[in-house]
Amino acid sequence: MKKLFGLMAISAVTCAMVGCTAEESTLSPAAAYQQQTTPTQTSTDTQPQGMTAEEAAALQAAQDQKLLDSLQAALAAAQAAASQQQQTPVVDPNANANQNQTPATDPNANAQTNPGTNTTPGTNTTPGTNTNTGTNTNTGANTNTGNKTNTNTTPAAAAWDGVITFKLWNPAVDSNAQVQTGNAKGGYWYSYTDEGDKGASTLTWGGTVGDEFDAASMAPVVKACGGLCGDFDLKVGSNKYKPYVGFGFNVGQTDKEDGDATANKGVCVEYTSTGDIMIELGLGSYDKTIGYANPFVTMPAASSKKVLDFAWSEFAQPDWVDATQKIASATAVKQLVSIKFKIAGDTDGEDGDAGSFTLTKFGPMGSCN
Numbered sequence: 162m163k164k165l166f167g168l169m170a171i172s173a174v175t176c177a178m179v180g181c182t183a184e185e186s187t188l189s190p191a192a193a194y195q196q197q198t199t200p201t202q203t204s205t206d207t208q209p210q211g212m213t214a215e216e217a218a219a220l221q222a223a224q225d226q227k228l229l230d231s232l233q234a235a236l237a238a239a240q241a242a243a244s245q246q247q248q249t250p251v252v253d254p255n256a257n258a259n260q261n262q263t264p265a266t267d268p269n270a271n272a273q274t275n276p277g278t279n280t281t282p283g284t285n286t287t288p289g290t291n292t293n294t295g296t297n298t299n300t301g302a303n304t305n306t307g308n309k310t311n312t313n314t315t316p317a318a319a320a321w322d323g324v325i326t327f328k329l330w331n332p333a334v335d336s337n338a339q340v341q342t343g344n345a346k347g348g349y350w351y352s353y354t355d356e357g358d359k360g361a362s363t364l365t366w367g368g369t370v371g372d373e374f375d376a377a378s379m380a381p382v383v384k385a386c387g388g389l390c391g392d393f394d395l396k397v398g399s400n401k402y403k404p405y406v407g408f409g410f411n412v413g414q415t416d417k418e419d420g421d422a423t424a425n426k427g428v429c430v431e432y433t434s435t436g437d438i439m440i441e442l443g444l445g446s447y448d449k450t451i452g453y454a455n456p457f458v459t460m461p462a463a464s465s466k467k468v469l470d471f472a473w474s475e476f477a478q479p480d481w482v483d484a485t486q487k488i489a490s491a492t493a494v495k496q497l498v499s500i501k502f503k504i505a506g507d508t509d510g511e512d513g514d515a516g517s518f519t520l521t522k523f524g525p526m527g528s529c530n
């Protein structure tokens with residue numbers, strides 16, 4: 162039986178490789194085996210005459226082996242023929258033409274980076290280089306992380322043009338401790354004494370100086386007095402000159418900025434005082450050049466509120482100024498650094514009076530009435 166199946170398998174493979182006749186291919190495996198293994202007999206006897214059963218079986222086995230050897234040889238030949246057939250390449254008459262033919266150019270090959278109009282709405286969040294070669298019409302928010310322009314929504318203060326434009330300072334209307342000068346950083350009130358000259362004079366304000374923002378702020382004083390108010394006591398101490406106290410403001414942020422106040426024509430004040438008060442034109446470092454003989458006018462003592470106007474032409478240097486240190490008031494006004502209110506004694510090296518004062522208005526000439 163094992164030989165039967167072996168022959169069937171070999172027969173099938175052989176037919177597949179070398180081909181079989183139509184008749185052979187239609188035989189069942191059993192019929193094919195019977196046809197190949199059963200010798201032509203003229204007798205219906207299945208055992209040759211004169212042989213024993215053992216001899217007949219041996220003869221049959223020999224015939225089967227011979228047939229098997231024959232089929233194996235045929236299979237080997239068929240395999241060799243098939244292998245030879247696979248190793249021999251089939252010549253394609255169009256092969257060279259196919260190899261030498263220049264491939265067609267894809268007209269869209271270079272347009273693979275989105276050559277058309279990008280109309281896809283949405284948020285563009287791709288950082289880096291935008292390689293779209295067409296028109297980008299994205300309708301969403303563009304959040305590319307490239308260069309970013311920061312917009313400062315706080316307007317910067319305009320640069321000062323150096324023109325001093327006084328506006329009326331009236332604490333009864335606006336309790337501001339700043340006089341408007343045309344420079345947004347200028348006009349803040351401050352005070353001073355003769356301490357730097359070894360004097361002992363004092364100035365006591367009618368309110369507390371300083372607040373949570375600035376230890377020298379005069380805002381609490383202005384609020385308490387409805388302007389500026391205080392008491393003074395002129396003590397010479399070791400000062401060889403006249404004792405003094407004073408208060409004032411710079412037209413700029415510091416005493417190193419000057420401006421031209423000509424257009425104001427002069428100044429006005431509303432005040433009271435137990436003694437005379439001088440208004441000096443401060444010139445910053447140029448004060449030394451003119452020997453501290455600054456142009457000034459005098460506000461005479463007034464027991465009740467008094468309004469006065471002073472034209473620039475009324476300002477003049479003291480009589481003791483040296484001829485080499487003179488300056489015209491019109492010139493001084495063009496380089497004005499500060500306005501100073503000064504209370505001084507009458508005699509060098511001697512104590513002066515004690516008293517009090519108020520200042521409730523200051524502005525360009527003609528604005529205090």
